[in-house]
Amino acid sequence: xxxxxxxxxxxxxTETQQPETTETENQENVSQQPTPEELLAEEKDRYxxxxxxxxxxxxxxxxxxxxxxxxxxxxxxxxxLGVLDDFERAIKEISKNGNEDDLKGVELIYQKFRNKxxxxxxxxxxxNAGDVFNVDFHxxxxxxxxxxxxxxGKIVDVIETGYQLHDKVIRFAKVVTGN
Numbered sequence: 357x358x359x360x361x362x363x364x365x366x367x368x369x370t371e372t373q374q375p376e377t378t379e380t381e382n383q384e385n386v387s388q389q390p391t392p393e394e395l396l397a398e399e400k401d402r403y404x405x406x407x408x409x410x411x412x413x414x415x416x417x418x419x420x421x422x423x424x425x426x427x428x429x430x431x432x433x434x435x436x437l438g439v440l441d442d443f444e445r446a447i448k449e450i451s452k453n454g455n456e457d458d459l460k461g462v463e464l465i466y467q468k469f470r471n472k473x474x475x476x477x478x479x480x481x482x483x484n485a486g487d488v489f490n491v492d493f494h495x496x497x498x499x500x501x502x503x504x505x506x507x508x509g510k511i512v513d514v515i516e517t518g519y520q521l522h523d524k525v526i527r528f529a530k531v532v533t534g535n
Contacts, residue, residue, distance in 0.1 A: 426477070426521075426522050427521060427522070427524065429476060429477075429521070430521055433473065433476070433477075433478055433519075433521050433526060434526050434527065437519060437526075437527055439469070440466075440469065440470065440473070441516070441517075443462070443465070443466040443469065443470075444466070444517075446462055446466075447459065447463055447466060450462055477521050477522045478519055478520070478521055479519065479520045479521075479522075480517050480519055480520075481493050481494075481517065481518035481519060481520060481525070481528075481529045483511060483514050483517075483518065483531060484511070485507075485511055485512055485514070486506070486507060486510055486511065487510060487511045488509075488510055488511075489509065489510060489531070489533050492525070493525060493528060493529060494511065494518070494528060494529050494530075494531050495518075495528035495529065495530050496531060496532070496533045497515055497530050497531065497532055498532055498533075499532070499533050499534070499535040500512060500533075500534060500535070501534065501535060502534025502535060507534040509533065509534065509535070510533065510534060511531045511532070511533055511534075512532045512533060512534045513531065514529060514530070514532075515530040515531060515532060516529065516530040517529060518530070
């Protein structure tokens with residue numbers, strides 16, 4: 357039994373012993389560790405990058421917040437465009453065969469309504485017959501044979517006015533182009 361105990365103690369001693377290191381290995385380990393100046397430079401670089409990332413985050417969220425405020429009323433404006441169109445059609449019909457007092461009253465209400473929408477950032481897209489077709493602002497409903505050679509590939513008629521909210525198109529101008 358004493359023999360087994362001795363063998364067991366030897367195994368424990370060999371397992372717990374650290375391998376011996378030479379002086380040159382110790383010097384190499386010391387030289388591989390970064391110096392305090394290197395650690396400071398590394399931490400400073402991390403700090404600067406983190407600070408720049410945070411500044412970019414603040415700018416991005418501020419921009420998104422401003423865009424949200426600018427375009428928060430987009431759905432409301434889009435729904436009001438139908439009412440604006442109805443006013444324009446009513447004014448045309450009353451001017452054809454209505455009396456002048458009715459026309460003045462409807463025009464007054466129309467102008468007041470339109471001015472309120474313009475105050476909130478709504479702008480009509482100006483389109484005239486003969487303008488060049490631009491896909492950024494116009495939607496071609498149909499093409500017809502152009503009445504004159506100059507109108508070939510250009511706008512012949514405007515069916516529905518287009519609108520922008522600040523600088524984003526919320527409804528394209530519906531036009532007829534000549535071919």
